[in-house]
Amino acid sequence: MTPIDRAFRLARWGGVVTGAALLGVAGVYVRALVYTPVERFQGPAQKIFYIHVPSAWGALLGFAVTGVLSILYLWVKDRRIDIAAAASAEVGVALSVVLLTTGPIWGKPIWGTWWTWDARLTSTLFLFLLFVGYLVMRGVVVDPGLRSRFSAVIGVMGLVLIPFIHLTVYMFRTLHPAPIVLKPSKPSLPGEMLVTLLTSVAVFTVVYLGFLTQRYALGLIRDLREREAAGDA
Amino acid sequence: MVGLVRAATVIALKDLSLELRTKTAFASGLVFAVLVLAILFFSRDPTAVASRDIAPGALWVTFTFASILGLNRAFVLEHEQRAMDAILLAPIPRSAIFWGKFAGNLVFVGTIEAVSIPLFVVFYDVAVWPYLPSLLLVIALATVAFVAVGTLFSAIAVRTQYAEMMLPLLLLPFLVPPLVGGVQLTARVLDGRPLSDLGGWLRLIGGFDLAFVTLAALLFPVVLED
Numbered sequence: 001m002t003p004i005d006r007a008f009r010l011a012r013w014g015g016v017v018t019g020a021a022l023l024g025v026a027g028v029y030v031r032a033l034v035y036t037p038v039e040r041f042q043g044p045a046q047k048i049f050y051i052h053v054p055s056a057w058g059a060l061l062g063f064a065v066t067g068v069l070s071i072l073y074l075w076v077k078d079r080r081i082d083i084a085a086a087a088s089a090e091v092g093v094a095l096s097v098v099l100l101t102t103g104p105i106w107g108k109p110i111w112g113t114w115w116t117w118d119a120r121l122t123s124t125l126f127l128f129l130l131f132v133g134y135l136v137m138r139g140v141v142v143d144p145g146l147r148s149r150f151s152a153v154i155g156v157m158g159l160v161l162i163p164f165i166h167l168t169v170y171m172f173r174t175l176h177p178a179p180i181v182l183k184p185s186k187p188s189l190p191g192e193m194l195v196t197l198l199t200s201v202a203v204f205t206v207v208y209l210g211f212l213t214q215r216y217a218l219g220l221i222r223d224l225r226e227r228e229a230a231g232d233a
Numbered sequence: 234m235v236g237l238v239r240a241a242t243v244i245a246l247k248d249l250s251l252e253l254r255t256k257t258a259f260a261s262g263l264v265f266a267v268l269v270l271a272i273l274f275f276s277r278d279p280t281a282v283a284s285r286d287i288a289p290g291a292l293w294v295t296f297t298f299a300s301i302l303g304l305n306r307a308f309v310l311e312h313e314q315r316a317m318d319a320i321l322l323a324p325i326p327r328s329a330i331f332w333g334k335f336a337g338n339l340v341f342v343g344t345i346e347a348v349s350i351p352l353f354v355v356f357y358d359v360a361v362w363p364y365l366p367s368l369l370l371v372i373a374l375a376t377v378a379f380v381a382v383g384t385l386f387s388a389i390a391v392r393t394q395y396a397e398m399m400l401p402l403l404l405l406p407f408l409v410p411p412l413v414g415g416v417q418l419t420a421r422v423l424d425g426r427p428l429s430d431l432g433g434w435l436r437l438i439g440g441f442d443l444a445f446v447t448l449a450a451l452l453f454p455v456v457l458e459d
Contacts (some may be wrong), residue, residue, distance in 0.1 A: 074455060130406040137403060140393040150389045153452045154403065155384070158449060161407055166439055168410040170434055172417070 007220040014213030021129035021157045025051075028196065035103055048106045054204035055098040056124070060090025061208055063127060063158070066134075070155025071200060073148065080097040082148035083223060084157060086138060089131050089217035091208055119169040130158050165222050184221045236330070240325035244333025247339060258306055259344065266349045270356055287303070287355040289419035293412055295349060296372075296409035298378070300342045301401050307338055308391040321457065331384065331453035335446075338387075339381045346372060366420050371418040374438045378411035378445060385449040386427040388456045407445070414438040 002011075032050040069085035103121065104114040115121065124160035134154050141147040189197065252259055272283060273291035311317040320330060332343070350368075354361050361368055383404055408437040414434045419432055 017365075032441075036397045074452075126409060133399075133402040133406065137389070137393060137399060140395055140399065146392060149455055149458070150392075153385070153389065153455055156452065157385075157407065157445075157448060160444055161410075162412040164437070164444070167437060169414050171437065172413055 004221060004224050007224065011214055011217035011221070013112055014210055014215075015213035016210075017128070017206060021206040024206060025200075028200040028203050031199065032111030032196050034193050037190070039193070042110055044102050047107045047183050050200045052099060052102040052106060053197060054200040055095045055102065057201050058204045058208040059095035059099050059124075059128075061205070062088045062095060062212075063131060066155050067091065067159030068130070070152040070159070072206060073152040074156065075187060079144065079148055079223065080220065082151060084212075084216050086151060087212050087219055089134055089155075090215050091211040093128065093131050093135060094211070095208070096124065096131075102126060116170065117173070119166055119173060122144060122169040123162065123166045127158075127162060129156075129159070133144045134158070142222055144223065146227075237326050237329045240329035241332035241336060244320070245336040245340070246331060246364040248307075248334070248337035251372060252341065254319060258303065262299050262303050262341075262345045262347055266295050266345055267352055268348065269298055270352060274356055279366040284357045285359055285423075288353070288425065289416045291357065291418060292349075292353050293375075293415045295353075296342075296346055296376070296415070297405075297412055298347050299349070300383060301404060302375070303341050303345065304380070304387045305390070305397055305400050306403070307334060308398075309329045309383060310346075312391045317457075320346065322334070327454035327457055328450055331450050334388075335380060335384045335449075338384050339376065342376055343373075343408055344374065344378055347357050359423055361423065363438055364425065367422045367428050368419065370428070370436075371415060373409040373439075374435070374442060375415035377442045378438060379408060380450045381442070381446040382407045385453055385456065388453065410441050413437050414441075 028050060032047055036042060036047075036050075064084045065088040069088065069123050070079050073081045073085060107116070109233055134151060138147055138152065141150060259421065270291060273287065273294060276285070276291075277287055300390075308317070311320065321327075350361065350372075353359070383400075386403045386407075387399055390396045393399045414437050418431055418434050418438075
């Protein structure tokens with residue numbers, strides 16, 4: 001079996017995992033809408049929570065994995081690590097879009113505003129923009145070796161930047177109190193809601209793994225083809 | 234250690250003497266800074282917001298854009314004429330190239346900032362004289378942050394297509410902490426608050442400097458190696 005065949009088989013496996021995970025997302029929504037009680041204060045708007053929080057988890061998982069793989073790449077210098085890091089960043093960016101879209105949809109009826117410059121929102125936004133920059137950079141560097149090294153450098157820098165941005169926005173807020181936004185204090189979650197949420201988090205982890213496997217396999221195929229074209233495979 | 238300092242000094246002096254002879258980058262950077270300061274003056278409703286209220290923000294947005302403009306060209310000469318190959322062949326540690334470039338950029342950006350401050354005072358009618366030492370400390374701390382990350386990313390951006398687009402895209406998320414801190418500190422300093430009141434923000438920018446100067450120096454050789 002050639003490396004290309006193996007990569008294609010991996011991509012197919014990734015497709016199976018993604019398919020199962022998407023069925024799982026549908027299942028979570030059936031459970032969330034039919035079998036989970038409506039939240040007393042927020043009403044049906046709270047249902048978006050079961051997709052918002054798990055996508056946040058998936059996005060942060062994706063970016064954290066990219067950061068860790070970047071450090072690993074600088075150490076081991078294996079291009080497969082770079083391909084995996086990029087795949088993870090792509091999935092992270094995709095799930096961030098879900099996160100940053102579902103957030104305002106919920107925020108408008110509940111907080112009364114689409115957006116607020118709260119520490120968590122702002123950190124997510126800049127994290128998202130940072131990794132969009134990372135992916136754009138990968139698109140405009142032609143040499144694969146150069147691309148891997150530059151990506152790893154940005155990945156490591158990004159990992160260190162996150163706590164600084166979080167702290168910055170936190171200090172900005174505490175020193176300059178904003179007009180009070182209607183923000184429900186976090187209710188301790190009743191059992192049925194908690195089960196739905198945790199199921200959804202598990203399902204989104206599988207979504208992440210499915211996407212990651214597929215993108216990684218495609219990255220491998222692309223890398224092999226590029227090297228074939230360059231005549232050194 | 235002595236070799237590293239000497240090599241870095243030589244690289245910084247090379248950049249600065251090239252700049253001193255042509256003055257193109259400095260002149261365009263300065264004109265750009267004046268333009269941004271002037272345009273931002275009009276970015277408010279004069280009947281509702283006093284120019285002094287937006288002054289700290291205007292100053293830092295100007296510094297940010299002027300720094301990006303300056304940093305964009307930090308490696309252009311080396312790249313276009315492949316002079317970087319010659320520098321890499323020189324028997325000096327790779328980190329000396331970072332420190333030399335870092336020092337040269339620091340002087341370049343610092344000079345543009347130094348010339349912008351009197352214009353800022355005149356345009357925005359703020360009294361800086363009594364608070365000058367504190368203000369200069371704040372500017373120095375944030376500028377070190379801008380230039381450290383900027384020097385590293387400039388070396389990356391110059392080797393991509395669309396280099397002038399890539400640098401701001403990569404750099405701006407990293408400028409959030411020093412930029413926000415710079416604005417907050419400048420506003421408070423110009424309000425006459427003593428530095429001892431501002432420990433939190435000073436520590437934030439100081440910590441950022443420490444973390445990212447170290448990280449940039451460590452990662453720079455990875456960007457260069459061929």
